[in-house]
Amino acid sequence: MFEKSQELFRKSLSFIGDARDDLDTAYPFFISKGKGAYVWDIDGNEYIDFTNANGGIVLGYCNEDVDNAVIDQIKNYGNVFATQYSKKKVELASTLLEVFPNLERVVLFKTGSDATDAAIRIARMATGKDIILTSGYHGWHDWQLNMFERFRFSDERHINFRYDLDLLRNQIEKYKGQIAGVIVTPEYNYYDDAFFIELQKIVKDNNLVFILDEVASGFRFCLGGLQKKIGLDPDITCLGKGLANGYSIAAVVGKNSVMKEACLKTHMWSTYNSELVGIVASQKTLEIMKKYNVPALIEEQSKYFAEKLKSLFNEFGITGELFTHPNIFHIVFEDDELLGKFVLECAKKGVLLSKDYENMLSLGHTREIVDNALSKIHSALEALKTNGDIKEDSGKRTLSRQALEARMTEEFDGNFEYSIFKDRK
């Protein structure tokens, strides 16, 4: 069923330099079209998609209102000009500040990696200090690879404290007077409110710049991100995915106390940072999200989907769990190889899931589509059972510490002892 994709994949291996090892090389397949909750590959296979372009899509693929705003912009006005300022950019910045009322100043970028890179630069400019303490995934730039053992550079300016609050306290003590700030991604399926509140307290008590990387979470948990949901008050927030329903735009939003002077001391503009396609797409996306309270609508379907999927795992005797709080979900199996087979079988049945990373629903996932996906997943599980891939039911449903720790290390290099699973054996 992947003939054309496989042929193109074989060809492209000799001259294309990047691929996602969990998706591109696992099937392999080439997606050529998306609409609502669906994507299609070049062989014509249809999938109900739960990756949502790694979180870039929140309203569903090809949202007509967003796309029409973009078409109007490029047809009648143009996309980039010499100046970084534009009327539409000012309007978007005002909208972002309404969504994040605790913050006061906005700089726009193209990708989440840009935004997190700029955020730590601003922290350095604001404090005159150099060291950054970091936890979690923030992108592909050199310092951001600190999290991955296999990609790590030797780097003394960025220290990974691995969501370990003891280590954070130790590093703050050790590098007293040299630290600019702390950047953290809220891995909310693994660490609870109390963890983030404690982390913020440590950072603020030590007068360090607190950067919350809400590139993934800013428009998923609620309009306003985790900070609104649990009452955090970062100095700087990074936004990206979901901000413009698939068009490239990212933002650094922060307090004047940190950003006002710091932004003037450095150079951050870039030819395409002011690209109007992303700006108008973002303004329209935010308008729709606000009007219909989109995160709440997605939450309703997400909860339903998660509950049903958990009972399917139960029915087939799989030791596996689904974590969802509730709009970003992770699937973890005790047997990681079985999870790989499950994801592949789901793709064959027409459901696209990411094995190792985040999955999520969009506004395009109606109840009918979710039910349809569940019935395809049911057939995938039946096929695995028939093939003998699903072994005898051990009666065990909860994951071991080992399986959870492996996933947390692989996905964001997270410390286990501070996670919500710390009592697992």
Ligand SMILES: Cc1ncc(COP(=O)(O)O)c(C=O)c1O
């Ligand atoms: C929390 C977080 N920060 C930063 C990034 C990097 O964003 P981008 O892929 O747009 O560069 C990502 C992307 O996965 C992310 O999830």
